[in-house]
Amino acid sequence: MKRSRHVEPKQLAPTPASPGRRRFIVGSAVAGGGLALGFNVPLGAATQTAAAPVAEINAWVVIQPDDTTIIRIARAEMGQGTRTGLAQLVAEELDCDWRKVATDSISPGQNLARKRAWGAMGTGGSRGIRDSQDYVRRGGAAARIMLVEAAAAQWGVPASELTVSEGVITHAPTGRRVSYGKVAAAAAKLTPPDPKSITLKDPKDWKIAGKPLKRLDTADKLNGSKIYAIDVKLPGMLCAAIQASPVFGGTLASFDADRIAGMPGVKRAVKVNDGAVAVVADTWWHAKKALDALPVVWNEGDNGTQSSDTIAARLKEGLTADGNNGSRQNGDARKAIDGAAKKVEAVYATPFLAHATMEPMNCTARVSADRAEAWVSTQNPEGALATLSETAGVPLAQCEVFRYDLGGGFGRRGGAQDYVKQVVEIAKQFPGVPIKLIWSREEDMTHDFFRPISQCRMEAGLDEAGALVGLHVRVSGQSINAFSNPAGITGGKDMRQLQGYYAEAGDAQLGYTVPNLLIEYAMRNSHVPVGAWRGVNTNQNGVYMECFIDEVARAAGKDPLEFRRALMREHPKHLAVLNAAAEKAGWGTPLPAGVHRGIAQFMGYGSYSAAVAEVSLTPQGKVKVHRMVLALNCGHAVNPDQIAAQVEGSVAYGLSAAFYGESTVKDGRVVERNFDTYPILRLAEMPKVETVIVPTFDFWGGVGEPTICVVSPAMLNAVHAATGKPVRRLPLRLSDLA
Amino acid sequence: MAKLNVNGKVHDVAVEADTPLLWVIREQIGLTGTKYGCGVAQCGACSVHFNGAVARSCSIPVGSVKPTDRIVTIEGLSAKSTHPVQRAWAEVDVPQCGYCQSGQIMAAAALLKQKSDPSDADIDSAMTNICRCGTYQRIRTAVHAAARLAATGKQAAAAADTGSDA
Numbered sequence: 001m002k003r004s005r006h007v008e009p010k011q012l013a014p015t016p017a018s019p020g021r022r023r024f025i026v027g028s029a030v031a032g033g034g035l036a037l038g039f040n041v042p043l044g045a046a047t048q049t050a051a052a053p054v055a056e057i058n059a060w061v062v063i064q065p066d067d068t069t070i071i072r073i074a075r076a077e078m079g080q081g082t083r084t085g086l087a088q089l090v091a092e093e094l095d096c097d098w099r100k101v102a103t104d105s106i107s108p109g110q111n112l113a114r115k116r117a118w119g120a121m122g123t124g125g126s127r128g129i130r131d132s133q134d135y136v137r138r139g140g141a142a143a144r145i146m147l148v149e150a151a152a153a154q155w156g157v158p159a160s161e162l163t164v165s166e167g168v169i170t171h172a173p174t175g176r177r178v179s180y181g182k183v184a185a186a187a188a189k190l191t192p193p194d195p196k197s198i199t200l201k202d203p204k205d206w207k208i209a210g211k212p213l214k215r216l217d218t219a220d221k222l223n224g225s226k227i228y229a230i231d232v233k234l235p236g237m238l239c240a241a242i243q244a245s246p247v248f249g250g251t252l253a254s255f256d257a258d259r260i261a262g263m264p265g266v267k268r269a270v271k272v273n274d275g276a277v278a279v280v281a282d283t284w285w286h287a288k289k290a291l292d293a294l295p296v297v298w299n300e301g302d303n304g305t306q307s308s309d310t311i312a313a314r315l316k317e318g319l320t321a322d323g324n325n326g327s328r329q330n331g332d333a334r335k336a337i338d339g340a341a342k343k344v345e346a347v348y349a350t351p352f353l354a355h356a357t358m359e360p361m362n363c364t365a366r367v368s369a370d371r372a373e374a375w376v377s378t379q380n381p382e383g384a385l386a387t388l389s390e391t392a393g394v395p396l397a398q399c400e401v402f403r404y405d406l407g408g409g410f411g412r413r414g415g416a417q418d419y420v421k422q423v424v425e426i427a428k429q430f431p432g433v434p435i436k437l438i439w440s441r442e443e444d445m446t447h448d449f450f451r452p453i454s455q456c457r458m459e460a461g462l463d464e465a466g467a468l469v470g471l472h473v474r475v476s477g478q479s480i481n482a483f484s485n486p487a488g489i490t491g492g493k494d495m496r497q498l499q500g501y502y503a504e505a506g507d508a509q510l511g512y513t514v515p516n517l518l519i520e521y522a523m524r525n526s527h528v529p530v531g532a533w534r535g536v537n538t539n540q541n542g543v544y545m546e547c548f549i550d551e552v553a554r555a556a557g558k559d560p561l562e563f564r565r566a567l568m569r570e571h572p573k574h575l576a577v578l579n580a581a582a583e584k585a586g587w588g589t590p591l592p593a594g595v596h597r598g599i600a601q602f603m604g605y606g607s608y609s610a611a612v613a614e615v616s617l618t619p620q621g622k623v624k625v626h627r628m629v630l631a632l633n634c635g636h637a638v639n640p641d642q643i644a645a646q647v648e649g650s651v652a653y654g655l656s657a658a659f660y661g662e663s664t665v666k667d668g669r670v671v672e673r674n675f676d677t678y679p680i681l682r683l684a685e686m687p688k689v690e691t692v693i694v695p696t697f698d699f700w701g702g703v704g705e706p707t708i709c710v711v712s713p714a715m716l717n718a719v720h721a722a723t724g725k726p727v728r729r730l731p732l733r734l735s736d737l738a
Numbered sequence: 739m740a741k742l743n744v745n746g747k748v749h750d751v752a753v754e755a756d757t758p759l760l761w762v763i764r765e766q767i768g769l770t771g772t773k774y775g776c777g778v779a780q781c782g783a784c785s786v787h788f789n790g791a792v793a794r795s796c797s798i799p800v801g802s803v804k805p806t807d808r809i810v811t812i813e814g815l816s817a818k819s820t821h822p823v824q825r826a827w828a829e830v831d832v833p834q835c836g837y838c839q840s841g842q843i844m845a846a847a848a849l850l851k852q853k854s855d856p857s858d859a860d861i862d863s864a865m866t867n868i869c870r871c872g873t874y875q876r877i878r879t880a881v882h883a884a885a886r887l888a889a890t891g892k893q894a895a896a897a898a899d900t901g902s903d904a
Contacts, residue, residue, distance in 0.1 A: 079835030221836030224771015224812035407837030652872025684862035
């Protein structure tokens with residue numbers, strides 16, 4: 001079994017060496033040595049001396065004398081395969097030997113020290129590859145140019161006479177050959193070319209990128225040796241369990257520490273900010289047990305009166321209220337619908353959802369007067385560093401964040417670094433002592449930044465021939481920007497909530513042309529914290545639009561595919577993907593008795609998606625999804641096998657939400673606390689997924705999120721076909737099927 | 739105080755009897771491949787082999803474990819990651835984030851001990867661990883692949899690789 005080609009743990013030295021020539025450690029020797037001492041995080045700069053000599057060609061590429069090629073990755077890896085994809089892009093332009101590629105992650109402290117040489121590190125919105133592909137490819141190409149120049153200088157020949165293949169430079173006229181590792185030290189001393197002067201390869205010529213290569217980071221996920229942040233062990237480390245106010249916005253009134261004094265391993269209970277209490281102990285289990293035994297009094301405030309019903313009533317009012325918080329329109333939808341030969345109306349609803357990453361929130365921190373460090377898995381490393389510095393009151397330059405791959409992200413570990421802030425607040429009360437904070441699953445599920453709740457009222461008008469003449473969409477629901485990014489709202493308008501309905505091309509454009517169209521958003525916020533959840537608003541908006549289009553097609557007496565095609569003539573890219581899914585699925589061909597199809601298409605994160613679902617009802621009246629065909633145009637397909645993996649994962653994540661996902665609110669708090677009441681789709685319920693990638697090679701779209709928004713509507717439309725009844729609220733309830 | 743046989747090695751651990759086996763494995767014995775996911779035997783991230791059968795270690799109080807009970811964690815499945823399940827997982831490129839995969843692999847290995855050539859229905863009923871990344875389709879493929887690897891005798895290397903529970 002090969003070892004993982006990703007180096008972990010990363011960013012090993014607490015004190016950066018010379019930032020201009022920082023060494024990165026390769027190989028498992030260091031981690032192994034640490035484990036022998038009972039620690040899995042090597043400490044001190046001394047460990048660096050174990051590293052082989054390396055040459056940093058530029059920020060992205062480091063080459064060792066034995067030709068090992070280390071590609072540095074700034075974005076976060078949370079399972080989505082970005083590490084492997086970015087490495088493929090760099091390696092492609094570098095023309096190195098893929099078998100000799102390893103990767104390393106840079107830390108936010110290193111990025112800061114080098115004036116953000118690695119650019120943005122945040123990973124969300126399916127932007128990991130598409131937002132950095134240009135500069136990482138230029139980084140790979142620049143390194144290749146420097147290596148070739150170094151060889152040319154060594155041989156005294158023009159660089160133009162040299163060719164490169166798999167990390168070997170050849171001078172054909174004289175038959176001389178040299179590998180990258182032999183000229184790397186000389187290349188590192190050369191002046192880098194102007195990135196703008198570099199011509200990148202035509203993707204048609206790609207040999208490494210665009211191929212379904214195996215991931216670089218699999219091996220240590222198979223034998224328990226991969227270290228996640230939750231596994232961090234440091235000398236003298238203590239563990240913390242935490243409880244925040246069950247009611248969002250509530251504050252800590254008091255706790256009775258005497259009741260847990262003397263419990264095994266307990267150090268003490270501490271206040272965390274104004275709204276949480278933690279117990280610190282020698283082990284996490286001791287901390288958790290003591291926390292469970294700790295009497296705590298909360299000031300719940302007015303939010304304690306809120307419930308799913310009060311929130312739903314507020315949203316319902318927004319469906320018909322005057323004014324809006326963002327809209328697009330053409331023609332006069334109201335007039336067209338009012339005068340239409342046939343009208344169709346429906347109201348849909350989707351709930352709050354928890355992310356439920358498999359690895360619960362956690363972070364380890366050590367804070368002293370002049371140094372603060374955190375060991376954390378985060379989608380937002382620079383945000384974690386800023387939170388660490390700000391909360392610890394230690395200047396940025398004296399802080400460092402040691403990153404670990406995430407045991408799931410899905411948006412939860414992005415914008416808010418709440419768990420970093422908490423552990424730093426605790427660690428400040430134990431100067432110099434590393435504190436590992438782990439949230440229980442119950443804490444994780446009840447203190448999420450939930451997918452926003454929303455409702456949608458749809459009205460359509462059809463003419464006598466069954467053509468759609470008017471469409472009025474009114475979304476009412478909570479705004480993510482209002483909660484976490486008020487600057488994203490201008491003049492009271494928050495267009496992000498209409499993701500997928502945009503008129504503008506490029507990101508999340510509606511694929512239909514309707515002669516009279518009005519789409520509106522009514523902002524109706526609650527006290528529940530909300531945030532990005534894999535697919536964000538395309539999920540809900542996709543369900544509303546695509547389920548309703550099916551309802552309208554039925555009312556028009558038309559085939560759902562044909563009805564859509566007629567509306568998509570001005571959106572050929574959307575249409576091509578819809579057609580690809582329909583063709584692969586065999587739309588219109590006979591199915592076994594009792595099996596029904598549904599179709600959907602939508603756009604988000606710069607990519608076009610479509611799905612066809614095949615479902616039947618079990619004798620118990622439950623939905624069985626047999627097969628899902630998904631088509632995706634993400635522009636360039638960097639690793640088709642990993643794209644397929646993301647599509648398969650989107651089906652599981654989307655169906656899980658559609659069948660089970662709901663965080664309900666009672667007495668101001670979230671009711672569902674663990675997987676027994678917040679069920680997740682299991683293997684037995686997973687349909688056969690077929691992925692059709694139809695890249696057009698003329699743009700860079702996202703991959704992690706786009707397809708999730710067509711999963712639920714395709715399935716729900718198939719259910720509608722099976723039962724003859726539309727499903728208009730999620731999660732799907734048995735009573736809505738009968 | 740408890741005596742535990744983990745991966746063929748006996749450990750003396752000083753813990754209260756109600757401490758879940760999971761936390762003893764992670765915090766006392768120091769093997770972190772076995773993961774915490776829910777604490778209520780729902781997700782299976784903490785799956786280990788307990789006398790040869792798969793068990794959710796978060797819900798086994800250590801006081802109920804006898805010194806003669808054989809516990810095998812992911813670290814003890816094979817010495818060099820050569821168990822057919824591990825090889826199949828690599829071949830199919832199953833893991834995404836990887837956090838649940840220790841438990842998935844232990845569940846699959848236990849299934850194959852009971853049924854050398856499991857049907858899809860067998861896999862449905864045995865593989866009940868949660869994966870949030872949604873690797874289920876590849877897990878199914880990989881379980882079938884592991885059964886083939888085990889059957890074709892390609893596991894000669896695995897036999898020599900004296901994992902305590904391989």
